[in-house]
Amino acid sequence: MPSLSNAAVRDIETVIHPYTNLDAFRTSGPMILERGEGIHVWDADGRKYIEGMAGLWCTSLGYSEQELIDTATEQMKQLPFTHIFGGKSHERAAEVAEKLKAIAPHKASKVLFCGSGSEANDQQVKLVWYYNNALGRPKKKKIISRIKGYHGVTVASASLTGLPNNHRDFDLPIAGVLHTDCPNYYRDAQPGETEDEFTTRMAANLEKMIIEEDPDTVAAFIAEPIMGAGGVIIPPEGYFPKIQAVLSKYDIYFIADEVICGFGRTGNMFGSQTFGIKPDSISVAKALSSAYVPIGAVTIGEDMYQAMIDESKKIGTFGHGFTYTAHPVAAAVAAKTLEIYEKRNIVGHVRSVAPRFEERMAKLNDHPLVGQARAKGLIGAIELVVDKETKRNFDPKAAMGPTVQRACEKHGVILRAIGDVVAFCPPLIVKEADIDDIFDAAEKALNDVEQVVAKDGLRNA
Numbered sequence: 005m006p007s008l009s010n011a012a013v014r015d016i017e018t019v020i021h022p023y024t025n026l027d028a029f030r031t032s033g034p035m036i037l038e039r040g041e042g043i044h045v046w047d048a049d050g051r052k053y054i055e056g057m058a059g060l061w062c063t064s065l066g067y068s069e070q071e072l073i074d075t076a077t078e079q080m081k082q083l084p085f086t087h088i089f090g091g092k093s094h095e096r097a098a099e100v101a102e103k104l105k106a107i108a109p110h111k112a113s114k115v116l117f118c119g120s121g122s123e124a125n126d127q128q129v130k131l132v133w134y135y136n137n138a139l140g141r142p143k144k145k146k147i148i149s150r151i152k153g154y155h156g157v158t159v160a161s162a163s164l165t166g167l168p169n170n171h172r173d174f175d176l177p178i179a180g181v182l183h184t185d186c187p188n189y190y191r192d193a194q195p196g197e198t199e200d201e202f203t204t205r206m207a208a209n210l211e212k213m214i215i216e217e218d219p220d221t222v223a224a225f226i227a228e229p230i231m232g233a234g235g236v237i238i239p240p241e242g243y244f245p246k247i248q249a250v251l252s253k254y255d256i257y258f259i260a261d262e263v264i265c266g267f268g269r270t271g272n273m274f275g276s277q278t279f280g281i282k283p284d285s286i287s288v289a290k291a292l293s294s295a296y297v298p299i300g301a302v303t304i305g306e307d308m309y310q311a312m313i314d315e316s317k318k319i320g321t322f323g324h325g326f327t328y329t330a331h332p333v334a335a336a337v338a339a340k341t342l343e344i345y346e347k348r349n350i351v352g353h354v355r356s357v358a359p360r361f362e363e364r365m366a367k368l369n370d371h372p373l374v375g376q377a378r379a380k381g382l383i384g385a386i387e388l389v390v391d392k393e394t395k396r397n398f399d400p401k402a403a404m405g406p407t408v409q410r411a412c413e414k415h416g417v418i419l420r421a422i423g424d425v426v427a428f429c430p431p432l433i434v435k436e437a438d439i440d441d442i443f444d445a446a447e448k449a450l451n452d453v454e455q456v457v458a459k460d461g462l463r464n465a
């Protein structure tokens with residue numbers, strides 16, 4: 005283990021790192037990044053990497069987008085802050101709201117801003133509760149999410165998240181949040197089950213849950229079009245239309261969590277369009293500002309807005325809002341980001357390079373370590389297995405995912421291990437040659453790891 009730099013030691017002694025084994029971190033220390041340009045970042049030792057994860061699925065326009073830097077600088081000079089409580093406002097708020105409404109995959113009436121994806125989903129829960137109270141349906145409050153869904157880490161959002169690590173020892177989930185099946189055909193299909201039969205079973209299980217709970221108590225369903233942090237799980241075709249039909253039958257509000265899939269990632273402006281989802285509302289964050297400044301948002305339809313107006317008539321103030329709701333710098337950067345997506349036809353660009361990404365990903369299916377390589381648009385993953393036939397996982401002690409992640413870093417590409425799934429999610433501005441560089445590095449890394457696996461007999465462990 006190389007000795008830790010002074011900067012690393014300062015970090016260890018001062019900062020709590022999210023999603024990190026805090027004990028192991030005291031020995032391994034951080035990878036400190038110092039600067040970025042285009043799709044590249046450099047660490048404190050001057051090593052250059054392709055950021056193959058766009059940070060955390062978010063820096064869509066890469067690391068040196070001058071128009072965003074200029075916009076933030078100008079806004080800071082002109083009006084670095086105003087809140088929008090009690091009727092105050094600034095022009096950037098309506099500017100970004102108009103742009104978001106114009107592209108939203110449903111008939112959006114208004115936008116409620118916040119600072120992150122977690123806050124967006126927290127707001128969704130509160131709004132659904134508020135709405136059903138306004139409509140005189142006080143029992144209709146439960147929210148159905150999915151096993152392996154990821155919706156953030158605040159108390160309500162972490163409850164929606166369907167991953168054990170986000171619940172264990174945090175006393176979560178809260179009451180009233182249920183988790184239905186994860187549409188992972190590769191892992192969870194029954195022997196001989198076709199995709200069509202599988203998705204029919206998913207929808208039937210959801211309906212059974214709703215009936216058992218009593219449909220009058222179920223308010224909303226939330227789903228990411230592609231599950232990201234749960235392991236890049238791409239639903240089979242037909243899954244969402246079948247789920248949607250069940251929800252419509254019981255008057256259940258559909259929230260599409262577009263925090264990763266939004267703004268071009270899957271080859272359409274929203275993942276909802278790629279997967280035939282007709283949401284009632286979307287949550288967005290991350291690529292809303294290309295992650296240059298924190299901002300999230302929820303769009304709502306006219307029905308919900310009218311119900312909120314009725315509440316104001318009845319009880320007065322809408323009692324919700326953050327100091328940083330529609331922060332002017334964040335709103336200005338988000339408006340500029342949406343303008344760039346439009347004027348540079350970012351969706352068209354994703355569509356033009358995605359076939360290369362999907363083709364290079366598919367090739368990884370031939371590698372002995374890869375059980376399944378999957379991709380849609382510019383998001384994908386490989387799932388590492390001991391044996392392709394049985395899909396048996398490696399012993400968790402072998403930490404195969406993190407091992408492959410580190411090997412990729414040695415070859416100059418940052419990817420992200422989620423257990424033994426390794427995720428790919430490059431900035432949307434990648435060119436075909438960059439995609440080749442990413443996959444060339446990943447292939448070399450997999451070959452390096454395969455040599456160790458064979459030499460150390462890790463398949464027999």
Ligand SMILES: Cc1ncc(COP(=O)(O)O)c(C=O)c1O
Binds near residue numbers: 060264
């Ligand atoms: C689909 C989805 N929803 C919500 C969140 C939470 O967003 P944040 O980390 O900005 O709170 C994430 C974060 O990765 C996400 O992927």
